[in-house]
Amino acid sequence: MIQSDEFLLELGQLTEQSVMCLAPSFKALPPSDYLDGAYRLRRFSHFRIQQGVLTRLPTKAFVQSGDINTFQGSVERIYPEIEDDVTETAAFQNMLMGFKAKAGVSDDQSIEVHQMRIIANNDALTEAAPEGVHQDGFKSLAVVVIERSNIKGGEIQVHTAKDSAPFISHTFDNGEFVVLNDQRFWHSATGLEATQDEDAYMDAFVLTA
Known part of the structure; x- marks a missing residue:
């Protein structure tokens, strides 16, 4: 039997009430105005949870190195809070506290949260993850899909290596989530295609620490 105290991966589900609230x-x-700004709408904030109390931290730019993000790395991006x-x-606070507990995030670590809508159209695939198979450069990561509307595709995939086939490929919806060790696993998402002309999108929170 392989034993490890290191957090690896967990799947879960928000309550129906939390989904309806968020x-x-x-x-x-x-x-x-960024490269994906027309089809990936976003807000971004970061927080700290100390002794069970969630505190918003001052606004900061979001930036990833070009080695990690080959799509728009080394670009300082500032999004509305x-x-x-x-x-x-x-609902929001329980989501973050659940992530903190599952991933073993300490009180002195911050949690970054992206609130994102990916808009699809029926003319071509919309890339849900234009970076391809990638890591985000953190210790832990969660993708929480809140709602899918009039789309096909958009499966969240988890890989053991950048060049490996996914061992998880699932159409997450209605509060389903995956929390994973971002240093052990890679992740991606398949493209989205609209099934109707209007209201075609996928809504998700992405949490990192």
């Missing part, structure tokens, strides 16, 4: 806020996500009406809900 889903409407994605309608207010703004576009940006996630709205207080979202972060002050029990």
